[in-house]
Amino acid sequence: MNVIKQVSEDKKNIEISIDGRFDFSLHQHFRDAYINCKEKNSMFTICLSKTTYMDSSALGMILLLKDHAENYSGKVVISKPSESVNKILEIAQFHRLLTIEL
């Protein structure tokens, strides 16, 4: 399983880690990881430290998560992207949309 989900006890901190390639094949798992988290003011952390590759569908998935989080007044943070992944995030100008923690 390339999508690993960890939820804190108060269910307000959800960390989703992606291992290896972050592409379309993960969309169902990724969606499943957050779609039922409907707590108000939740904090979604996407950990990309082990992500080796990302295509546009990954960016689309992150944007969908952001929409979902904003529906419940939550927030999305991208954590520790690798250099190549960070370049893609920069091209997509994600640093304007989300907090990226290097």
Place this chain on the structure above:
Amino acid sequence: MKNKPILLLRSGLVIVGVILIDLLFFQMSYLSITLALLLSIVLTMLYQNHNASLITLMANDTKNSKVRNENSNEQEIKITLTKIASLLSQQMTIVDTEVDRASTLIQEATTGIADSFKYLKSLSDEQQVMLNTAIGNHRGAVDEEGTTIESFVHDSSETLDDFVQVIITTSKQSLEAMSFTDEMSKQLDGIFNLLGQVESLASQTNLLALNAAIEAARAGDAGRGFAVVANEVRALSVNSTELNNNIREEISSAQNIINKLRSSVQTMASADMTATLEAKSRVSVMVEHVGESNLQTNVIVEELAGLSPKIAETVAMGIRALQFEDLTRQALSTLKNNTETITALNQILMEFESDNSNTNQELQTLQHQCQRLIDQSHYQNEQRSVSQSSMDEGDIELF
């Protein structure tokens, strides 16, 4: 009393020497130097001749011989003066010609140099205009809409960003569509379940109809009518099973279509960003290049702008330096005055030769005339000194 003409001659020649040294002192011309040297040789010769005469006088003590000697000395003086006059005349002709020639040469050369400077200046101006045009082309509009290389690169960068945004938005919407498709797929699975229930209803109905038919047969004639109804019910259950199967097939093909849709959406959503990444970095490099190139161009433009006035200044300096022509002409004309003085002296010497009466009287006249020439020359020289003597003085544009 016997030596008086000789003394007069001596003082006359000394005065001639003074005139020439005077000229030499003020003019320093090589021709003046030559003349001075020639005259000093003549003076030395005369002095020796006079000494020889004195020795002769002491040797021969008779009056006759003294008179003869005096006559002979006077004759010698006249011949010598004639020689000096012809030599002076010859030299003066050469000096005059050379001065005129030098004047003409300097004037021609100056005109040539001035023309060259003016041409150089106009070429430099032309070059500056061309450079300005070239720089304007480089920096300015490339087409009617005012696209510059800089703005083009900037636009490309923005277009690329927009393109990336379009890709991401498409991916996002495709993923949303995918979610809806998955929902639909689940709904279809639900329909399959319902169909299964309908099928079991049909088979139960079929079974009931079969039971009813059996019961009707057992009842005999009384049950005949009911047997017909039971058969119809059974036929209905079979029909509904067929209908069920048809629906199942339709939904199956719908599910196949959904699978195809899913793969299409997947293709739509999964754009590889690597190529875009490379394009983006190329555009960034381009932006950097354009910036650098602009900086360099600006530096060169500034240097060129500084160069043009420098050239103009240098040309002006060159033209100012050409004032030497004017000064040289002044010097040459002064020299002309001096040669005129010498010519006048020559004339006096000529006159001395033509008259044969009283030598003493003539020599005195010669002294007076020489003194007059000295005074005249002094006056002219003072006049000259008042005029400009250096090229650095003043800032007059002559051309």
